[in-house]
Amino acid sequence: MNHAQLAEIYQEALSLRWSPVAVRLMKAGEEIPEGMVEPTLPLRHCQSIIVARRGYCLYMPPRKHACPDGSGILGLTEMSPKLRSGDLYLLFKKLPDIECARKMIASRPEFEPGTHQATLVAPLERANFEPDVVIFTVWPEQAMWLCCAKTYASGERQVFRTSGYNSTCADLLVQVMKSGEMNITFGCYGARASTEIDDSELYVSVPYEQLPVLAESLPKLAAKSIPEERRKIYLPPIMDNISRPGQDDDGKVELLIDEERCNGCSLCEAFCPASVFEMMEHNGAMKAVVIKAENCSACYTCVGQCPQRAIQLRHAKI
Numbered sequence: 043m044n045h046a047q048l049a050e051i052y053q054e055a056l057s058l059r060w061s062p063v064a065v066r067l068m069k070a071g072e073e074i075p076e077g078m079v080e081p082t083l084p085l086r087h088c089q090s091i092i093v094a095r096r097g098y099c100l101y102m103p104p105r106k107h108a109c110p111d112g113s114g115i116l117g118l119t120e121m122s123p124k125l126r127s128g129d130l131y132l133l134f135k136k137l138p139d140i141e142c143a144r145k146m147i148a149s150r151p152e153f154e155p156g157t158h159q160a161t162l163v164a165p166l167e168r169a170n171f172e173p174d175v176v177i178f179t180v181w182p183e184q185a186m187w188l189c190c191a192k193t194y195a196s197g198e199r200q201v202f203r204t205s206g207y208n209s210t211c212a213d214l215l216v217q218v219m220k221s222g223e224m225n226i227t228f229g230c231y232g233a234r235a236s237t238e239i240d241d242s243e244l245y246v247s248v249p250y251e252q253l254p255v256l257a258e259s260l261p262k263l264a265a266k267s268i269p270e271e272r273r274k275i276y277l278p279p280i281m282d283n284i285s286r287p288g289q290d291d292d293g294k295v296e297l298l299i300d301e302e303r304c305n306g307c308s309l310c311e312a313f314c315p316a317s318v319f320e321m322m323e324h325n326g327a328m329k330a331v332v333i334k335a336e337n338c339s340a341c342y343t344c345v346g347q348c349p350q351r352a353i354q355l356r357h358a359k360i
């Protein structure tokens with residue numbers, strides 16, 4: 043699968059607003075791929091991601107990295123003593139004291155100075171290089187489906203290591219490259235103050251080698267679960283009996299099945315976690331019948347899954 047095909051799968055399954063961004067940290071001796079543009083003015087690393095998500099392919103040598111923290115963390119330059127010591131965090135009032143600043147810096151993932159010579163940043167579909175990571179700008183719901191895609195492929199839950207400090211450099215690149223696992227960040231002071239990332243957006247970074255694995259899972263989730271969740275199929279349609287605390291109401295519901303509509307597919311019986319339904323023959327056809335209404339927790343799964351829209355829930359009158 044090439045990069046354009048991979049990007050299309052993610053775009054279609056998740057309805058991404060922005061292109062996923064491919065990032066490579068170049069080592070000494072690597073050739074600059076064709077078609078890369080060196081920006082005229084220096085940009086912060088976080089700004090280069092924002093430029094790339096809009097479609098541009100950037101070659102960023104150290105002289106074009108505007109953020110000394112970011113370029114130090116990525117191993118492009120020696121970090122300035124003021125940043126290394128933690129003093130600047132106190133001046134910005136981002137941390138309470140020097141011990142706290144030193145602790146944060148010591149636990150931050152970084153590359154040694156001189157490890158890398160430049161960054162390559164491009165929209166995945168146009169990246170003619172092998173990225174180290176691919177960064178997605180997402181809403182929380184899209185981040186959730188990326189996590190689901192990973193779990194779908196592996197059965198594993200995700201463990202994220204993140205911080206509101208040094209987000210796009212330390213958390214999206216160094217952490218992911220060193221651990222080999224996807225990671226999340228909500229942005230940081232610098233990344234939010236100097237880019238147009240929306241307040242509702244966050245980033246997920248995926249190691250390049252895991253990209254095809256997640257791309258296999260996503261279309262399967264997009265065949266059923268993603269559109270169902272987006273249609274809010276379990277949302278009760280009406281708040282028809284707004285109750286007061288202490289009201290004489292045991293929370294029980296009545297289940298109504300429209301016998302005419304029911305085609306006997308038995309999906310309600312299969313999906314109901316409380317085994318409320320049973321299929322029974324009625325006038326020569328199989329129909330769903332409520333046999334244990336008292337077990338119903340009003341999860342609305344049967345309502346959402348019934349292809350005939352044959353099931354309704356209503357508050358039981360007591």
Ligand code: SF4
Binds near residue numbers: 304305349
């Ligand atoms: S899911 Fe709907 S159509 Fe299928 S058996 Fe149940 S009530 Fe009938």
Ligand code: SF4
Binds near residue numbers: 297313319337339341
């Ligand atoms: S609402 Fe949930 S618990 Fe109740 S019958 Fe439907 S699927 Fe079963």
